[in-house]
Structure formats: structure tokens, C-alpha cells
Amino acid sequence: MAYEIPVTQARAELADLINRVVYGGERVVVTRHGKPLVALVSAADLERLDALDAPAEERVAGAVSALSAVREAASAPREQHRFGITAEHRAPGPS
Template structure:
């Protein structure tokens, strides 16, 4: 859970807040009128957040590149011995 502090108080205690984040491992949320504005996190937390953000994109690219070519529908029907296929009705006039 993050420690919340109003922006006016955060201004006065910035050095202490930095120490709490860096040395205490805390996360600090600065608020205005009770609404979150910014968060103070350690550089290590920021790196982890950025790495986690990039990871899904890299995983998708890696997965897609491993798929290779997919056979055609007619090739798949022959492969599995299917003799019929579903076609949508023609909706002409």
C-alpha cells in the first residue's frame, strides 16, 4: 500500500519523502484535494514497471514468429479427412 500525502505537505517534506522511497522501499502518492496526482517510486521500481510494460508486446511478437505458416483451409480438410464444409447462405435479392 502506498503512503498518501497532500501536495502542499509533500513540498515541505520532499527530502524526507525521497529517503522513504529510496531507503525505506515505500511508494508515495502525492494528492491534491484527495485525488492522486503523482507517485514517487524508486528507480528500481520504475525500471521494473517499464520492463513489465514492454514484456507483453515482446511475447506476442515472439509467439507470432514461432507460428510459421498455417496451411490452407482445403489442405486442413484433406489432412483431417473432412468432406463437408459450412458456407453462409447467399443473401442475394
């Protein structure tokens, strides 16, 4: 759970709040009139949040790219010879 602090108090204690976030692993929510205004989080937390915001297409493209690399490595001619493989799968379509 995050530690909440009014913006007026946060101004006076900014250095201490930064230390609590960085070294204490806390999350600090700065409020104005009792409503959340901003949050102080560690750089590691921010990276995780950014990764969650990445478009789904970008994550899928990365997975497809990794899968393609695995397929290429698995069908390398040297490996076929090494394991005595004499046939290979070819996708249907014009030759």
C-alpha cells in the same frame, strides 16, 4: 500500501519523502484535493513497471531469439560427433 500525502505538504517534505522511498522501500502517493496526482517510487520499481509495459511482441521476439540460439547450439556438428549422432532433423521443404 502507499503512503499518501497532500501536494502542499509534499513540497515542504520532498527530501524526507525521497529518503523514505529510497531507503525505506516505501511508495508515496502525492494527492491534490484528496485525489492521487503522482507517485514516488524507487528506480527499481520503475524498471519493473517499464518491463510490464513492453509490447508483447517484443517479449515474444526475445523468447524466439533465445530458442533459436538453443536450437543452433544443440545441433552443432562438434556436439553431434561428440555424442555419436549420425542423423539430424531437417525441416520439410525444398532441399
